[in-house]
Amino acid sequence: MMKAKIDDVAKLAGVSKTTVSRVMNKRGYLSDKTVKKVHDAMNELNYHPNVVARQLFKQETKLVGLIFPTVNNPFFGQLVSSMEKKLFSKGFKVLIGDSMNDPDKEKLYLQELMTHQVDGLIVGAHNHGIEEYKNTNLPIVAIDRIMNKDIPVVSSDNYLGGQLATQLLIDNGARIIVHTNDPQNIKSPAQKRRSAYEDTMIHNGLDPIVYTLEFDSNSDKKIDSIKRIFKENPNIDGLFVSNDMDAAQVMDVAKDLGYRIPEDLKVVGYDGADITRILLPSLTTVVQPIDKMADVAVSTLVARMQDVSYSSNKILPVKIWRGKTV
Amino acid sequence: MMKAKIDDVAKLAGVSKTTVSRVMNKRGYLSDKTVKKVHDAMNELNYHPNVVARQLFKQETKLVGLIFPTVNNPFFGQLVSSMEKKLFSKGFKVLIGDSMNDPDKEKLYLQELMTHQVDGLIVGAHNHGIEEYKNTNLPIVAIDRIMNKDIPVVSSDNYLGGQLATQLLIDNGARIIVHTNDPQNIKSPAQKRRSAYEDTMIHNGLDPIVYTLEFDSNSDKKIDSIKRIFKENPNIDGLFVSNDMDAAQVMDVAKDLGYRIPEDLKVVGYDGADITRILLPSLTTVVQPIDKMADVAVSTLVARMQDVSYSSNKILPVKIWRGKTV
Numbered sequence: 001m002m003k004a005k006i007d008d009v010a011k012l013a014g015v016s017k018t019t020v021s022r023v024m025n026k027r028g029y030l031s032d033k034t035v036k037k038v039h040d041a042m043n044e045l046n047y048h049p050n051v052v053a054r055q056l057f058k059q060e061t062k063l064v065g066l067i068f069p070t071v072n073n074p075f076f077g078q079l080v081s082s083m084e085k086k087l088f089s090k091g092f093k094v095l096i097g098d099s100m101n102d103p104d105k106e107k108l109y110l111q112e113l114m115t116h117q118v119d120g121l122i123v124g125a126h127n128h129g130i131e132e133y134k135n136t137n138l139p140i141v142a143i144d145r146i147m148n149k150d151i152p153v154v155s156s157d158n159y160l161g162g163q164l165a166t167q168l169l170i171d172n173g174a175r176i177i178v179h180t181n182d183p184q185n186i187k188s189p190a191q192k193r194r195s196a197y198e199d200t201m202i203h204n205g206l207d208p209i210v211y212t213l214e215f216d217s218n219s220d221k222k223i224d225s226i227k228r229i230f231k232e233n234p235n236i237d238g239l240f241v242s243n244d245m246d247a248a249q250v251m252d253v254a255k256d257l258g259y260r261i262p263e264d265l266k267v268v269g270y271d272g273a274d275i276t277r278i279l280l281p282s283l284t285t286v287v288q289p290i291d292k293m294a295d296v297a298v299s300t301l302v303a304r305m306q307d308v309s310y311s312s313n314k315i316l317p318v319k320i321w322r323g324k325t326v
Numbered sequence: 327m328m329k330a331k332i333d334d335v336a337k338l339a340g341v342s343k344t345t346v347s348r349v350m351n352k353r354g355y356l357s358d359k360t361v362k363k364v365h366d367a368m369n370e371l372n373y374h375p376n377v378v379a380r381q382l383f384k385q386e387t388k389l390v391g392l393i394f395p396t397v398n399n400p401f402f403g404q405l406v407s408s409m410e411k412k413l414f415s416k417g418f419k420v421l422i423g424d425s426m427n428d429p430d431k432e433k434l435y436l437q438e439l440m441t442h443q444v445d446g447l448i449v450g451a452h453n454h455g456i457e458e459y460k461n462t463n464l465p466i467v468a469i470d471r472i473m474n475k476d477i478p479v480v481s482s483d484n485y486l487g488g489q490l491a492t493q494l495l496i497d498n499g500a501r502i503i504v505h506t507n508d509p510q511n512i513k514s515p516a517q518k519r520r521s522a523y524e525d526t527m528i529h530n531g532l533d534p535i536v537y538t539l540e541f542d543s544n545s546d547k548k549i550d551s552i553k554r555i556f557k558e559n560p561n562i563d564g565l566f567v568s569n570d571m572d573a574a575q576v577m578d579v580a581k582d583l584g585y586r587i588p589e590d591l592k593v594v595g596y597d598g599a600d601i602t603r604i605l606l607p608s609l610t611t612v613v614q615p616i617d618k619m620a621d622v623a624v625s626t627l628v629a630r631m632q633d634v635s636y637s638s639n640k641i642l643p644v645k646i647w648r649g650k651t652v
Contacts, residue, residue: 082398112419275605
């Protein structure tokens with residue numbers, strides 16, 4: 001089948017090419033009748049206006065780039081899926097980049113997305129100190145990540161989440177409570193979960209014990225790190241794990257070592273994504289409002305694009321899901 | 327900061343604009359010295375050649391569209407993530423569309439992606455009979471989905487998977503074995519899991535019992551459908567569920583009804599995605615080679631783009647993961 005051209009549309013609609021172009025770009029005065037004639041002709045010919053050509057003229061691409069560690073994760077998968085739906089409903093298509101927490105890869109993505117002339121970016125990768133973000137006039141919104149003072153951050157209430165999780169463990173009798181978190185060089189609001197844990201432990205006269213688990217899950221290295229927690233803390237009776245995937249792995253190791261959950265060991269996770277709630281409903285966890293975070297990030301980005309005012313930082317509430325692990 | 331223009335690059339490099347353009351598009355004779363001067367000037371000025379303008383000339387966008395039901399799912403999340411990595415390494419960026427099994431949304435995505443002039447498409451959505459796929463010269467590859475005879479399909483060995491799962495249940499003593507699957511109007515190679523189940527049951531002198539579960543998980547409607555299975559089959563002792571997310575929900579309902587797994591009820595799932603293996607390692611399931619499927623789909627697409635020969639249909643092997651549910 002030959003691809004229809006603008007000439008064909010003009011001919012069929014009985015108008016000039018200029019008129020077709022004005023209808024496509026919504027420019028100048030056009031009668032409803034003319035608009036309808038042109039649209040009918042476009043439909044009949046299955047004509048797809050060439051966005052590539054149009055955008056040179058309009059200076060917008062209707063593309064938004066999303067840079068996140070990976071969609072192969074319950075939290076980020078839901079976040080990206082939710083943002084994509086929201087952006088689609090506002091007329092944007094989504095370019096994704098899985099940065100896998102590799103600063104070089106993230107830098108490359110950023111450069112490539114800028115080359116593709118995206119209209120905006122939403123970033124939730126975990127790397128810090130990428131200079132390129134400063135050298136762009138592109139509207140950017142960050143999720144759960146502090147970038148620089150000009151970039152608004154959407155996050156949920158990580159401090160409250162850390163407080164609720166730790167207090168829940170203490171209220172249920174745990175005393176030797178270990179917290180696991182990302183490496184501290186990652187500048188994320190999620191580090192507030194750690195501060196909240198430490199503050200709550202000290203407030204209750206208990207000693208904070210923090211271990212670092214790298215993001216890259218499923219590795220033998222992670223399993224070794226988890227085993228070390230149990231070896232170094234033989235009397236451990238509680239664990240506040242900073243994400244649910246790690247919590248699942250921690251519980252797996254604990255069961256292998258003979259711990260009964262929650263009798264011997266109480267566990268609270270973090271994130272509460274839909275997939276996790278279906279595959280591991282027994283896990284007690286702090287639920288982030290993921291779909292709401294996606295909504296707010298998209299609205300903030302669109303406001304930035306349109307130079308409408310927006311609140312620079314937005315912190316959304318969290319809640320506890322009571323499973324059976326506490 | 328003012329955005330650098332091609333004029334600035336030409337001035338700094340001490341060459342003409344035409345030369346800069348020839349360097350960018352790798353056209354005509356250019357000395358190494360000239361190429362280096364231009365690249366140095368581009369780097370110094372942080373100049374991003376405008377792909378939008380370039381692609382009008384080169385007729386390629388280096389964009390590949392992925393249309394899948396959702397990335398918020400362990401199987402599709404891993405598949406999309408894996409394809410994105412592979413495509414990125416080959417110089418392509420990825421546009422995603424979550425069609426949520428809505429034929430109208432899928433049609434719209436397809437139109438929009440064609441408008442954005444993607445270089446190719448990989449499709450794994452579940453809808454059938456979308457005419458638009460026929461009206462395009464775009465290179466397309468399908469995953470686990472039969473579209474039309476011109477479009478190559480990558481899948482894993484669904485018939486073998488169904489056989490292995492059913493035989494495993496029978497070998498471990500189950501006799502009243504129910505199979506759940508997608509609605510039959512979905513033209514997916516995954517329907518072969520159903521045929522294999524039916525053949526294996528009959529071959530063993532047992533009666534096949536098949537129930538349909540809609541893809542849209544997490545809904546009360548799905549829970550009701552699952553409850554009906556147990557109500558209508560009070561002596562049920564085995565379940566072969568066609569995806570792991572459904573298997574998790576089926577087991578949750580079963581436990582609430584007082585079934586002990588695997589003592590009273592043996593369950594085999596399907597997919598074996600990384601996330602599922604971490605969150606629900608106890609589930610015995612048929613593991614699809616997801617990363618390998620992603621690799622083959624990308625290689626096939628690239629071969630189609632370059633008019634290199636490729637095998638039209640590719641079926642990859644599966645294996646059983648022995649958890650604790652059989």
